[in-house]
Amino acid sequence: MKCIWLQAGELDYKELPRPQPAQGECLLAIKQAGICGTDRELLRGYYDFSGIAGHEFVATVEAGSAAWLGKRVVADINISCEVCELCLRGLQHHCPSRRVVGIKEQTGAFAEYLCIPERNLFEVPDSMSDYQAVQLEPLAAALEILDQITLTETDKVLVVGAGRLGRMVCRVLRACGHKVSVLVRDKAKAAKALRGIEVLSQVDSACPFNVVVECSGHQDGMALALSAVEPRGTIVVKSTYASALTIDMSQLVVNEVSLVGSRCGDLGKAIQWMLDSGDEFDAHLRDGKVSNFALSEFEQAFNEAGNPSLEKVVFDQFDR
Ligand SMILES: [Zn+2]
Ligand SMILES: [Zn+2]
Known part of the structure; x- marks a missing residue:
């Protein structure tokens, strides 16, 4: 099968044998796979990963148990052990021996085929397009925030960064009826993509926010979040940074700010x-500009993925 191989910060287009599903696994034929910020961080060395990257995907089950054959699916990318204490407590996403599809010790979706445990699969409803399905993973990550903190109607929320995840978080919180502002570098560009959301290019320290969600992916995003949050407020950190981050902990302590790390969410809930x-939410997704590529066009695709005004870059040209 054809795939994109990542090693030591380089991408390569390769031909590898088609994977064979182990006991309890299904073989998936990838229909569409999206490039996200994490993939670009992997290239920069955020994790010591070598292999096939890619973790936002929709696929068809090609081999495995009869119950799943032919179904269109998405999958929880965390492959947990199911027997450790954290797994038994329902915290599979934090299993210490978990593998993560396309991120940690597990082959990813920038390939024609992928094997994954049956228990990780979720069927995609017929009414959902492939493009909507590929957005379920980032949508679940945005919804995870609402599982971790309680937002009230009067809370003022600031999202730092209007990249793909930042925009998703803005849309989700707004669709849930919350008052959302977004802090960006280029106000004109972001305003177009974020109808109905207040776009700021700087924060006024006299009007702090109760909750700040850091999605910038940049080292300075955290300092901006700290300057924008009110005393006793909460900062939710969504960004992962390629290198260690230095922050002013005293500011955190003096202002009694809560810091919440936030990662993957529940795909079933996202569906x-x-x-x-x-x-309205669906229209936002459909409005977005998508770039479509074949796996062989990986260099161009990853370059395009660096353009934050593009809604999504996907591999969806497979000629199996
Ligand atoms: Zn992602
Ligand atoms: Zn476990």
Whole structure:
């Protein structure tokens, strides 16, 4: 099968044998796989990963148990052990021996085929397009925030960064009825992509926010978040940084700010949320500009993925 191989900060287009599903696994034929910020961080060395990257995907089950054959699916990318104490407590995403598809010790989706345990699969409803399905993983990550903190109607929320995840977080929080502002570098560009959301190019320290969600992916995003949050407020950190981050901990202590790290969410909840969310959220997804590529065009695709005004870059040209 054809795939994109990542090693020592370099990408390569390769031909490898088609993987064979182990006991309890299904073989998936990838229909669409999206490039996200994490993939670009992997290239820069955020994790010591070598192999096939890619973790945002929709696929068809090609081999495995009869119950799943032919179904269109997405998958939880965390492959946990199911027997350790954290797994038994329902915290599989934090299993110490977990593998993560396309990120940690597990082959990813920038390939024609992928094997994954059956227990990780979620069927995609027929009413959902492939493009919507590929957004379920980032959508679940955005919804995870609402599982971790309680937002009230009067809370003022600031999202730092209007990259793909930042925009997703803005849309989700707004669709849930919260008052959201977004802090960006280029106000004109972001305003177009974020209808109905207040776009700021700087924060006024006299009007701090109760909750700040850091999605910038940049080292200075955290300092901006700290300057924008009110005393006793909460900073939710969504960004992963390629190198260690220095922050002013005294500011955190003096202002009694809570810091919440936030990663993957529940795909089942994301599917239901997307089905329930109605037209406005869906229109935002459909509005976005998408770039479509074949795996062999990986260099161009990863270059395009660096353009933050593009809604999504996907591999969806497979000639199996
Ligand atoms: Zn991602
Ligand atoms: Zn475990």
